[in-house]
Amino acid sequence: MTSSALHDSTTARRSNRGSDSYDGIEPLLEQLAAMDAGDPARPRLREEVMRRCLPLADHIARRFTGRGETYDDLHQSASLGLVLAVDRYDPARGASFLAFAVPTVMGEVRRHFRDRTWALRVPRRVKETQLAIGPTVERLCHEYGRTPTALEIAVALDLDLVEVTQALLAGNAYRTNSLDAAADDEEGGGIAAQVSERLGETDPAYGICDDALAVAPLLRELSERDRLVLRLRFFENYTQAQIAAELGVSQMHISRILSRTLARLRQRALRD
Template structure:
């Protein structure tokens, strides 16, 4: 098996114009006549691959800016290029680029469909999303303006709702951590995204405590439950409660203290 590591190693600069793949068909025809695995076959195959690298580079750059690194897209495009070279039949008389371009683009689109999403998106939506850019580009040239969602749906022959979902799905390519600062520089301090979204709602803790204490209150004797209700929900003082029940304020104080201690211990036991 031929080692493609040198072929698909990405470079920092563009490869367009470095090697021409025009008129590559005779070389591929010659390759088809050689014995696979032979030294001459491997040499010519690698030469063809390097001549066609600008094609893989062009397609990889076309798909940049969609949440995936150029180097990764170039690797995938090069694998598609290798597949196109191996499967191309020069006897058909078609230009190599007419076969290679859809083959490479198909490989890149499959990569986006299977790996290029930060959140789960239905496969049907992924496939439609990948056709949006070419459709919009074609419609812009034809209409001399940006097309509407309805026009895009008609162009693609799909439902308007599916087009809308595919447009929204573009946001699913990447996701950022809420702990990420809006500034990348260590010397330039800034709050994280999470810090800008406000504070923790204290009502959550209040709700948890209410859910815990409610069944414990139901188990109290009627008098203790009434005293707690008058004190904490009725807003009455210990003296007012004592007068209402015909007891001393000291008795109300002792009942409240004993009841609250009992509820606290029971609540802690329940939490454990």
């Protein structure tokens, strides 16, 4: 397409769309800048400028939809960026308001994604890298016809591979899932259970810990010989015959000691 044809096409689209309410807003902004801060007419003029420029916030908010945030939240951030753009715009510099406002508003929306939408605490540098990865991956997918590797993303962004890898992993911290949420029903047709109901089972070691805490003070009440027999049998894995040889008694005697001591511990533990 020639440049003239492109210009005619662009002009046609604009004419079909109609003029945006913020087209030609610079004269009002010049008038606003010339007013004293205490001028009673200034708030009304500022409000009029904001009202006319609100479609710009709407356009930019819609550009960022589909990334996990609601339109209302994005529009609120874009509107804040618009307020900053109106208050910071300097007509004396000669630039158009649109050229100044668009990056200002988009910067505020990106700051919303960076600072307010992460479920877990992530370093600011990693957040910024993670946000830059999205558009780069989309561009490389079109260019290569496949998903780019972390190395290709790092080269495209001129970043260290480790930094890109950290940002890719940090994407898992953007959203967290509730353990009370319903899990996917793989079999179909039934009511999906909560995620927490599918995450393993109670660790039996908790019961062992409770038992150990209950028995520990009772062991201190045993005689030295009974404690020695328990230690050799259950902590050093001696057989009854080996314990008998160690103490110079019969295996039957060791068996009676173990039975009597264990029964006593069990009775005391259950009673207490």
